[in-house]
Amino acid sequence: MIASSARRILARIDAAAMLAGVRDWAAVNSGTYNLSGLATMAERLAAAFAALPGEVRLVDPAPVDRMTADGRIEPVAHGRHLTLAVRPQAQRRLLFFGHMDTVYGPDHPFQSQAWRADGALIGPGVTDMKGGLQVMLAALSALEAEGAIDAIGYDVLVNSDEETGSLSSATLIAALAEGKAAAFGYEPALPDGTLAGARGGTGNFSLAVTGRSAHAGRNPEEGRNALVAAADLALRLAAAKAPGLTVNPARIDGGGPNNVVPDHAVLRVNFRPADAAATARADAAIEEACQTVAAAHDVAVHRHGSFNRPAKPVDAAAGRLFALVEAAGAELGLTLGRRATGGVCDGNNVAAREVPVVDTMGVRGGAIHSPEEYLLVDSLAERAALSTLAVLRIAEGARL
Template sequence: MTSPTATETATLERASDAPMLAQVERWAAVNSGTGNLAGLKTVAGLLADAFAALPGEVRLVPPAPVESVDPEGTVQAIERGEHLHVRVRPDAPVQLLLTGHMDTVFAADHPFQSLRWLDDGVLNGPGTADMKGGIAVILAALSALEASPLADRVGYDVMINSDEETGSHASAALIAALAAGKTAALTFEPALADGTLAGARPGSGNFSILIHGRSAHAGRNPDEGRNALVAAADLALRLNALKSLDLKVNPAKIDGGGPNNVVPDQAILRVNLRPASLEAMAAAEAALRSHIAGIERDHDVHCHLHGGFNRPPKPLDAAATRLFELVRECGGALGIDIAWKATGGVCDGNNIAACGIPVVDTMGPRGGAIHSADEFLITGSLAERAQLSALVMMRLAERGTV
């Protein structure tokens, strides 16, 4: 552990003095559920104004096209919000990627819309921890870095997307493009309440299987029908049986059916698969296709598979481990104990790691109960994590590598 130098200490003080809490309160007061395009536009504008304090180019990037299967089985285009991109010193010797997301899981009509203090220093509100607090930490750390003598050695791209909570389908290509050639990446999902970071992550894929059967009268000639709902239920059970230590399977929903006197001719099974490794991901996709073929054969139906693995598994390779060790070293210099553990969740860190770039993806403030109306932010950790991020970036600038 190396204690902060006088130069580092001055930068760390600037990071902790940033108005992060006020920013979180302002940004979290605007609903920005992934489907709330008006709210996302407002938040994107607020963020663009805030990040304009940094040197370089600030722009709003149009979302990539996204498709989804509706309950009727029709593939529909989905609108997503614009993403924020900030680029500073692209020719500097050390290049970093910092990412976050402006969207939340709370729709415009969700009852969880306001902020309240649960206790001294504990703020409850939608997106306070996940992750408008993380965005405030990014800006504070970078603003402090800009005043450091090491600033000229570091270039960076900041990407704040609008659709992370639904899988980053409209921003995955942008993430991959910005990750290319980077020295390292930091993503600002919240740390656990005790400060623990997420280490290895599984992959994740969401699939919709459209099953086309044949309708018939339920009493007069049911044998002439082909019950798509029964086929979907059978497929759900077969896929559920694939669960193992290397694969989590969640058959989540079946759309379909109709009047009790009609054999249903269409159903849609929605399922999430979470493989622990690339090998498990390949095996899971092969098994999925094999079971679909079996359902077609055994139930005399036709199936169409929609979706895929949008988050590859994120193991901890040697480069990622070195980056985690650097974060722990910087934490020790600040008197912060840093630990990490594997988690079942996924995020944009998965996509960045798939590009071969070492990433720590829980550099945001401490908090908990995310994705629920009990979500909370430990506000004292805003300064703590801004200092940690600034110190990591300064030491990356000095080293020139991870």
């Protein structure tokens, strides 16, 4: 039985208002590199989260660069990140995090919303994660309105670059996660409500190969074929895959006219290590492959990129937080499963600060990152209630 005080808090969750909020936010294109759209989204979020106590701030992104197709390093502009600090002097503090960016750029054909025959809402970002942001806001608003969590403090972070690796917000995530008793992220759950448990890590690299051009017929022996060297590099890295480590050579930029030995190529490759040991093996494999290919083909290889998200295991502390969330779900009549995934998110970065985290507290839905992305509308109030009860139990002194 849910106590009358908790029922009073849950009654404040307004599903219709949440849906209207999702539709308003999803109407704003906020692809990671759409700076004007992100600025609009940040303004709307700032206005919405201002209903909570504390100061809303829009924080400038940290500098980020990338390697272009011709091997140059250039800066990449990002949008500002939203933060909110509530009762910063409280002894027990939590972190709530999400992201405002989507994978749909301003030129992507998927821009509008529609209703599916079964009542699901189709739209860009409705599930990943503008629906999740509504869940976070509704839960915190209900708890604050009843004074139910005055004993704890918290930070809110909504960054603008999660979909591309959180490179401009990584230091901010680390700073806000430091010392927190627990953290909740609002990535979507699976359609049946299953939560993501352990996560692997990820690293993205661009490897620029510089050779020497020559005439393909007259003096090819004087050339150093960068495209062939990049292909060799891709094969060597692909061969580094092993249990606990997947490797995906994804693209080679380079080449030119058929009668010219190409002197430049860039290999793009993604690594998914299951744990810290696999990350170390992957790093060593990159170094060895670069050195071997450089010597074998008489080329130069320049490495750019990083393992930007460490693997996220479910340790004892995280296990207790999952148990607390599952118990809150049971109070609501929900059976919450959990399973490991190779996908990554900011939960990886938060867990790296030794903070227990459940990072799929968002809505139920599916087909994310596709033109069929959909939100199961009844999950808005359901998942807001789940967050509300979980946070309430922490405020009441649940062991973490």
